[in-house]
Amino acid sequence: MKIIGLLDCDSFFASCEKVFRPDWANRPVVVLSNNDGCVVARSPEAKALGIAMGAPFFQIRELARRAGVVVRSGNFALYGDLSRRVVETLGRWTPSVDVYSIDEAFLDLTGRFCDSNGRLRGSEEAAENGGGLGGWRGLGDVSGGDVGDLGRIGKNGGLNWREFCASDERLSAETRREIERTAEEIVETVRRWTGIPVSLGLGPTRTLAKAASRIAKRDGAATGRKFALLFNPEERERELKRLPVGDVWGVGRRLLPAFWRLGLRTAFDLARVDPIYMRKNFSIVQEKTVRELRGERTFDSKTRPEAQKSLQISRSFGTTVETLAEMEEAVSSFASTAAAKMRARKIVASGVYVYMSTSGRDQNAPRRNVGLAVNFARPTNSTPEFLSAALRLTRILFDPNLAWRKAGVVALETLDESVASSRRFLFEPDPERPAERRERDRRLCETLDKANVAFGKNAVFFASDGIKPRWTPNARFVSPSYTTDWNALPVVRAN
DNA sequence: TCTGGGGTCCTAGGACCC
């Protein structure tokens, strides 16, 4: 059995905003998406006011004002840096940290609890302790009674406990206590070192670790215990019965109604469904979810992370864009950003896709959503080449009779620079970009990147990006970039 | 006139995640 942890930062963006403002410690704080559009993070105090995730800002503005809510525009440079600090801290407990998103990471802690043979210390096989059914007495209910005939979904009919519980292995009481001590230490250390409050869920699979972290968040506020374990069968049954099926990782808003129609209300109900039935009636993804809930690992950490396949930069405009010149500036700056990001990640793109759209919510104005792609003669991450292709597409797509609200640039079929250069011979020579021109472009980009590191973001840029664009997204409540901008360093004054 | 079985590749659309 593996010991998998999922560490999840509490109300991450809102917590980041509080780190450098201790005076906001107990105040409601919300963070807005780009363009100050809607709420993407809420501190616990803001949640208590009933402010919903994703709520449009203009709808809650009045409530926020009355209740004294601190409103912030998204400051993603700050959040990215604090996220990095959290992940770095986690390295103290295991080298196996798999960053899942800006505010979540999976940890494989198995090694800390193994003996020299690589087996969990003090673990017991159920078969060796008298059948091991003692802790699983509740299973008498499974094939009927309180949960109806769920166990018969799928041709295999009712489940026996062995099928439900993929592993007979149990943690010894001693190992369990050790895991709890470690969990507490991780949560406490991350909070002290980074200022970010976190919750930690632990279980034998990623899906169970995720479920455990939901439970830790749900109960943490009341109990003060910021971690939860889902290992032994009896605690899995008890806790999964208390977890709504919609809270399971992989069950979204479209799947939920279908699951309800099947009578699946809780994570426990889902765990009891025949996996083959799930594959036939849904897909392999849902089959895996069921297996994971049973303790069988199907979502594995990748030893070598897959290469990223695409990269996109898009923004909603702070105002409508109605002239080609402005649209060119917007697309140009997105393309510049995308190319610079690719260079930073050492990837190249095989093509570029440009799209633009109107509001889509205005009943009276025409709705339009257009996009177009083009392939490069050979994969590239050079800004001049990216720019000229993106601008060509923009001129084809743009319609001056519409009020555009959003645009984006996507780098298509990205691959590692090293992979691309090893496949060089596969590509035709590009008559428009002979070798000497490509070399000149490469040196230009290198210089550009160096200057922008040394003198700050956008210290040097292409004129086509525009100098003072009208369309820049709204960001009216932005906090200082305390940790990524020398000019924004917090100052401590002694009296 | 009859019309199998197996495979690949591509795309659009749908679902999920945070």
Next chain:
DNA sequence: TCTGGGGTCCTAGGACCC
């Protein structure tokens, strides 16, 4: 007046091949 942005994976169906 005002409603993010950035990703991944899977499936079905069509075109095409032998």
